[in-house]
Amino acid sequence: MTAIEHFWAVVPAGGAGTRLWPLSRSSSPKFLRDLTGGGRSMLQETYDRLAPLAEERFLVVTGRGHRDAVAEQLDALGGDAILAEPSARDSMAAIGLAAALLEQADPDAVMGSFAADHVIGDVDAFGDCVRTAVRVALDGWLVTLGIEPTFPSSAFGYIHLGDPLPDHPGACSVREFVEKPSVSVAEDYLATGQFRWNAGMFVVRPTVLLDLLAASDPAFAATLREIAADRSLLEERWPALPKIALDHAVAEPAAAAGKVVMVPASFGWDDIGDFDSLATLLEDGTATGATVLGDPSLVRMLDASGLVIPQRGKVIAVIGLDDVVVIDTPDALLVTTRARAQDVKQIVGELKATRPELT
Amino acid sequence: MTAIEHFWAVVPAGGAGTRLWPLSRSSSPKFLRDLTGGGRSMLQETYDRLAPLAEERFLVVTGRGHRDAVAEQLDALGGDAILAEPSARDSMAAIGLAAALLEQADPDAVMGSFAADHVIGDVDAFGDCVRTAVRVALDGWLVTLGIEPTFPSSAFGYIHLGDPLPDHPGACSVREFVEKPSVSVAEDYLATGQFRWNAGMFVVRPTVLLDLLAASDPAFAATLREIAADRSLLEERWPALPKIALDHAVAEPAAAAGKVVMVPASFGWDDIGDFDSLATLLEDGTATGATVLGDPSLVRMLDASGLVIPQRGKVIAVIGLDDVVVIDTPDALLVTTRARAQDVKQIVGELKATRPELT
Numbered sequence: 189m190t191a192i193e194h195f196w197a198v199v200p201a202g203g204a205g206t207r208l209w210p211l212s213r214s215s216s217p218k219f220l221r222d223l224t225g226g227g228r229s230m231l232q233e234t235y236d237r238l239a240p241l242a243e244e245r246f247l248v249v250t251g252r253g254h255r256d257a258v259a260e261q262l263d264a265l266g267g268d269a270i271l272a273e274p275s276a277r278d279s280m281a282a283i284g285l286a287a288a289l290l291e292q293a294d295p296d297a298v299m300g301s302f303a304a305d306h307v308i309g310d311v312d313a314f315g316d317c318v319r320t321a322v323r324v325a326l327d328g329w330l331v332t333l334g335i336e337p338t339f340p341s342s343a344f345g346y347i348h349l350g351d352p353l354p355d356h357p358g359a360c361s362v363r364e365f366v367e368k369p370s371v372s373v374a375e376d377y378l379a380t381g382q383f384r385w386n387a388g389m390f391v392v393r394p395t396v397l398l399d400l401l402a403a404s405d406p407a408f409a410a411t412l413r414e415i416a417a418d419r420s421l422l423e424e425r426w427p428a429l430p431k432i433a434l435d436h437a438v439a440e441p442a443a444a445a446g447k448v449v450m451v452p453a454s455f456g457w458d459d460i461g462d463f464d465s466l467a468t469l470l471e472d473g474t475a476t477g478a479t480v481l482g483d484p485s486l487v488r489m490l491d492a493s494g495l496v497i498p499q500r501g502k503v504i505a506v507i508g509l510d511d512v513v514v515i516d517t518p519d520a521l522l523v524t525t526r527a528r529a530q531d532v533k534q535i536v537g538e539l540k541a542t543r544p545e546l547t
Numbered sequence: 548m549t550a551i552e553h554f555w556a557v558v559p560a561g562g563a564g565t566r567l568w569p570l571s572r573s574s575s576p577k578f579l580r581d582l583t584g585g586g587r588s589m590l591q592e593t594y595d596r597l598a599p600l601a602e603e604r605f606l607v608v609t610g611r612g613h614r615d616a617v618a619e620q621l622d623a624l625g626g627d628a629i630l631a632e633p634s635a636r637d638s639m640a641a642i643g644l645a646a647a648l649l650e651q652a653d654p655d656a657v658m659g660s661f662a663a664d665h666v667i668g669d670v671d672a673f674g675d676c677v678r679t680a681v682r683v684a685l686d687g688w689l690v691t692l693g694i695e696p697t698f699p700s701s702a703f704g705y706i707h708l709g710d711p712l713p714d715h716p717g718a719c720s721v722r723e724f725v726e727k728p729s730v731s732v733a734e735d736y737l738a739t740g741q742f743r744w745n746a747g748m749f750v751v752r753p754t755v756l757l758d759l760l761a762a763s764d765p766a767f768a769a770t771l772r773e774i775a776a777d778r779s780l781l782e783e784r785w786p787a788l789p790k791i792a793l794d795h796a797v798a799e800p801a802a803a804a805g806k807v808v809m810v811p812a813s814f815g816w817d818d819i820g821d822f823d824s825l826a827t828l829l830e831d832g833t834a835t836g837a838t839v840l841g842d843p844s845l846v847r848m849l850d851a852s853g854l855v856i857p858q859r860g861k862v863i864a865v866i867g868l869d870d871v872v873v874i875d876t877p878d879a880l881l882v883t884t885r886a887r888a889q890d891v892k893q894i895v896g897e898l899k900a901t902r903p904e905l906t
Contacts, residue, residue, distance in 0.1 A: 210862075210864075488894050488897065488898070490890060490893055490894060491887075491890075498880075501878070502877070502878055502879065502880060503569075503878065503879045503880070503898070503902060503905055504879075504880045504882070505569075505879070505880070505881050505882070505883075505891075505894040505898075506881075506882045506883065507881075507882075507883035507884075507887045507890050507891065507893075507894065508883055508884050508886070508887035508890065509868070509871075509882065509883065509884065512868075512882065514880070514882050516875075516880055518861070519860070519861055519862065520861065520862045520863075520864070521857075521861060521862070521863045521864070521873070521875055521880070522864050522865075522866075523863070523864070523865045523866075523868065523871065523873055523882055524864075524865065524866035524867055524868065525866075525867050525868065527867070528850075528866045528867035531849060531850075531866050531867065532864075532866065534849055534866075535847050535849060535864040535866065538847065539847070539862070539864075543862060546862055
């Protein structure tokens with residue numbers, strides 16, 4: 189796989205992965221963890237799949253508190269490749285700052301923004317898809333990678349497709365981005381064949397992205413460009429930036445204005461939002477009851493099935509419970525079911541008030 | 548409460564409490580644990596309720612491996628009060644040896660044998676019942692305390708009652724001891740009013756007990772008496788003793804011969820055989836979902852109920868599971884349901900082969 193000239197990988201590394209508590213904590217979030225048992229964190233796997241395309245051209249945007257951990261995990265990158273946000277301002281500010289810096293550094297840059305905590309199955313197909321997206325982005329489009337849905341998920345947003353793009357076979361315009369639907373609405377979406385999952389993956393020339401932002405919020409775009417021109421302004425100007433997702437700030441209005449293109453992606457994708465989705469990812473079809481992240485010899489299942497994550501060296505026995513989720517860590521234990529995996533966030537919400545050191 | 552002259556408390560302290568794993572281990576069995584959260588082990592609670600009746604007249608029979616732990620927990624007792632068995636030979640040998648030693652030491656002795664790992668609700672009622680049993684035993688009967696059944700349990704053996712005893716109001720002869728029945732058979736038992744739970748509590752003059760044993764197994768009784776006369780024989784003779792429960796060796800044949808009397812007991816009793824029974828014992832009616840043995844502030848229940856035993860300092864969150872059992876220890880975790888609590892022994896059986904240090 190050859191690198192793509194002037195292609196920059198932008199990796200926003202944020203989010204606590206609240207629904208993966210107690211595995212994921214604000215001090216040790218999902219993207220810093222190895223959730224697949226392969227020996228690499230999700231951030232490292234993200235780097236591994238992008239490095240053949242971007243070589244050393246990376247910008248990882250993360251919280252100040254995670255800067256050192258990110259640098260340690262990505263020790264092949266120089267310090268300049270890691271941007272520490274003074275505070276969390278959501279994805280538009282994070283990715284927008286990266287765009288502004290790249291606009292300054294490389295007039296020919298095309299950036300691709302990929303979250304640090306997603307799982308991708310077929311890395312070669314991913315590379316091909318990014319390569320296509322870069323070609324389309326060079327024509328001035330905001331390109332989104334549209335994941336082929338495999339089931340009517342209510343956990344993801346959708347991309348509503350428009351007409352095919354004459355110059356780029358396979359690509360087509362984006363009519364709109366739609367929020368997470370109910371399962372029945374998602375079923376309707378899939379039946380039309382005109383909808384794809386929105387994985388929040390964008391490929392775009394930095395100037396195009398910032399100009400799209402400027403169209404809806406000129407001051408926001410101007411501030412990002414001022415910071416990029418004079419980094420000493422970061423501390424002062426950052427806190428005043430709007431806290432808004434890139435989807436709302438740019439992608440949705442740009443789609444309405446006919447400026448977004450979808451490149452089809454079918455490389456196998458998941459954002460591992462909760463333990464149900466992690467269990468699905470880890471299932472290998474040969475499991476005899478338990479899907480284990482860790483040492484399977486520690487787990488004893490008797491008339492039981494589900495996802496079990498043991499601590500180092502500690503035996504876990506489960507009897508008479510199906511689709512259970514047992515996540516054992518040194519200071520916190522979660523016991524629930526795959527069906528209730530989303531409700532972990534309620535526990536975390538309560539703990540933030542009473543035992544914040546555990547969240 | 549005044550002491551009972553010549554009354555000796557015999558306390559067999561054995562049994563691993565397999566179905567209470569991982570709380571109970573062979574190295575730290577049920578009787579050495581505080582299972583009620585009251586700050587005293589079950590052995591210590593057994594001592595506490597018998598000491599007002601027996602004063603210093605105790606014989607605790609335990610395995611050699613537990614001798615030091617028993618002595619430490621019962622530091623008010625002298626070393627002679629603790630008999631260490633060279634190996635486990637079941638209850639007839641253990642209680643029979645105590646009987647033989649008492650026969651030698653105190654010709655007027657009446658012994659009461661009470662397991663070290665049972666829970667009793669009303670200690671005063673227990674004392675009154677033992678006092679009555681001693682009076683009956685002085686007439687030469689083998690006396691068993693018959694627990695008034697509160698539900699048709701299939702976990703306990705039953706005592707089938709015969710005719711009232713003219714000399715001792717409330718007491719009556721025992722027709723037979725019956726093994727653990729099915730629930731429907733237990734329902735039939737309760738409907739007759741002629742059945743009581745067999746808690747394995749016997750009050751008897753040592754000579755009567757040994758003579759009853761001699762009637763069915765003369766060599767067994769003779770060996771016990773020889774060991775009592777010359778303690779140096781213990782090591783050599785003990786391993787050859789039959790491995791048999793007192794119920795089978797003496798109580799059942801004695802009942803058939805019309806030599807057993809039941810004294811009614813209604814002091815609230817449980818042998819806490821498994822986590823279902825422990826949960827019932829600990830329920831206080833005010834629980835909001837969880838019955839916790841330990842610090843309740845560590846437990847978070849969301850649409851969940853059941854028994855939770857946390858480690859020191861570690862938070863346990865349970866979501867969407869009713870009647871769950873979560874027992875967390877530093878090296879082993881059990882997750883099951885109250886309905887499956889009996890099946891813990893299958894896990895322990897498997898671990899004995901693969902991870903014996905955990906059992």
